[in-house]
Amino acid sequence: MSANLVYVLNGPNLNLLGMREPEIYGSDTLDDIAGMLEDRAQELGLEVEVRQSNHEGHLVDWLHEANAEGAKAVLLNAGAYTHTSIALLDAIKSIKVPVIEVHLSDPMTREPFRHVSYVGMGAVGEVKGLGAQSYVVALEKAAKL
Numbered sequence: 001m002s003a004n005l006v007y008v009l010n011g012p013n014l015n016l017l018g019m020r021e022p023e024i025y026g027s028d029t030l031d032d033i034a035g036m037l038e039d040r041a042q043e044l045g046l047e048v049e050v051r052q053s054n055h056e057g058h059l060v061d062w063l064h065e066a067n068a069e070g071a072k073a074v075l076l077n078a079g080a081y082t083h084t085s086i087a088l089l090d091a092i093k094s095i096k097v098p099v100i101e102v103h104l105s106d107p108m109t110r111e112p113f114r115h116v117s118y119v120g121m122g123a124v125g126e127v128k129g130l131g132a133q134s135y136v137v138a139l140e141k142a143a144k145l
């Protein structure tokens with residue numbers, strides 16, 4: 001059991017944060033965000049495990065792993081898979097660990113194809129539209145679970 005461990009799982013193209021459409025996603029890199037999360041986690045008495053993959057199945061496997069590890073929560077920014085992946089929804093529904101959906105931007109104010117969230121159909125909560133701070137606020141939510 002890792003009752004203080006929070007997995008922070010990031011999907012496709014989030015490895016390019018910092019240079020990827022900075023007018024939408026900001027200038028922080030994923031490493032910067034990981035650093036912010038580690039600092040806040042320490043204050044909250046938590047540990048974070050930050051990962052990124054461009055492959056849907058890796059995200060599914062990591063959700064299963066978080067469950068097997070008895071993690072406290074998963075923060076999931078599934079990137080574009082948010083809007084397409086029934087496999088991720090099924091994984092979220094298959095595990096006991098609560099999942100919080102995270103987005104840097106607010107997909108609801110963007111193109112209509114971003115308005116559907118399969119992740120959101122299984123998640124216990126969401127934080128979006130705050131840039132890198134979305135992750136920190138989501139971690140604070142996770143601390144209260």
Ligand code: DQA
Nearest residue numbers: 077079080103104105107114
């Ligand atoms: C995103 C929003 C998604 O629509 C998009 O596909 C991403 C990033 C966000 O963090 O704002 O890759 O998840």
